[in-house]
Amino acid sequence: MSEAVDTAPLVLALVAVLVGGVALVVARELRSALPLTLELLMAAGLLRLAASDSWEAISTVAAVVLVRKLVLFGLRQTPAHLGDAARLPGAS
Amino acid sequence: MIRAAEFELLSEETLHSAVDALVVMVEAAGALIIFVGALVALLLFLVSLPRRDPEEFVSVRLTLGRFLALGLEFQLASDVLRTAVAPSFEELGKLAAVAAIRTALNFFLAREIAEEQRAVDDRRARTDAGAQEPRPS
Numbered sequence: 001m002s003e004a005v006d007t008a009p010l011v012l013a014l015v016a017v018l019v020g021g022v023a024l025v026v027a028r029e030l031r032s033a034l035p036l037t038l039e040l041l042m043a044a045g046l047l048r049l050a051a052s053d054s055w056e057a058i059s060t061v062a063a064v065v066l067v068r069k070l071v072l073f074g075l076r077q078t079p080a081h082l083g084d085a086a087r088l089p090g091a092s
Numbered sequence: 093m094i095r096a097a098e099f100e101l102l103s104e105e106t107l108h109s110a111v112d113a114l115v116v117m118v119e120a121a122g123a124l125i126i127f128v129g130a131l132v133a134l135l136l137f138l139v140s141l142p143r144r145d146p147e148e149f150v151s152v153r154l155t156l157g158r159f160l161a162l163g164l165e166f167q168l169a170s171d172v173l174r175t176a177v178a179p180s181f182e183e184l185g186k187l188a189a190v191a192a193i194r195t196a197l198n199f200f201l202a203r204e205i206a207e208e209q210r211a212v213d214d215r216r217a218r219t220d221a222g223a224q225e226p227r228p229s
Contacts, residue, residue: 012130019137023149032146036137036153042197043130043160049190050123050167058189065197072204 009048016040031075038068108177115173122166129159147215154208161201168194 020037027033045061133156140148171191178184 008127012127015130015134019134022141023137023146026141026144027146027149029146032149036133036149036156039153039156039160040130040133043126043133043156046126046160046163046167046197047123047130049193050119050126053186053190055186058186058193062189062193065193065200069200 005051009044009051012044012047013041016044031078034075035072038064038071042068111173111177115170115177118166118173119170122163122170124163125166126160126163129156129163132156132159147212150208151212154205154212157201157205157208161198161205164194164198164201168198 016037019040020033023033023036024030042061042064045057045064049057049061051057133152136152136155137149140152168191171187171194174187175184178187
C-alpha cells in the first residue's frame with residue numbers, strides 16, 4: 001500500500017509531462033498547453049507532500065508553486081500569436 | 093508505576109492516538125480528492141482531444157484547480173489537527189512551512205479560478221454575440 005502512495009506522485013508527474021506534450025501537438029502553442037502541465041505537476045507535488053513530511057517534499061512543492069506562478073505570469077504578458085501584438089492580454 | 097485512583101475521562105495517550113488517526117484520515121481524504129481530480133482532468137483532456145480546441149484545456153484546468161482547492165482545504169484541516177500533537181520544534185517548523193505553502197496556494201488558486209471562470213464566461217458571451225452579427229475578418 002505504501003508503494004502505491006509513493007509511486008502515485010511519480011506516475012502523475014509523468015502523466016503531466018505526457019499530457020503537456022500531447023496538448024502542445026494539438027494546440028501548437030505553449031500558452032494553451034503549459035498551464036495544464038504545470039497544474040498536473042503541482043497536483044503530483046501535493047500528493048507527494050501528503051505522503052511524506054520530508055523537507056525534500058516541502059521544498060519541491062514550494063519550487064513547483066513558485067515556478068508555476070512565474071510561468072503563468074510570463075505567459076499572460078506575451079501575446080498569444082506574435083502577429084497579435086495589438087491584442088495584449090492586459091487590454092482585454 | 094503506582095497510579096493514584098483518579099477519575100480520568102481521557103488519557104493523554106488516548107487523545108494523542110485518536111488525533112493521530114484523525115490526522116491520517118483527513119490527510120488521506122485530501123490526497124484522495126487531489127488524485128481523483130487529476131484522474132478527472134486526464135479523462136476530460138482525453139475527451140477534449142478529438143475536438144482540437146485549445147480553449148477546452150482552460151476548462152479542464154479550471155476543473156482540476158477546483159479539485160485541488162478542495163483537497164488543499166482537507167490537508168489544511170489535517171495540518172491544524174497536527175498542531176495539537178506536534179511533539180518537537182522541527183515538526184512544528186515543518187508544519188509551519190507546509191501550512192504556509194498550502195494556504196498561499198489556496199489563495200492563489202481561488203484567484204486564478206475566479207479569473208479563468210470570468211474569461212471563460214466572457215469568451216462564451218462573445219461567441220454568442222458574434223454568432224448573431226458578422227465578424228470583421
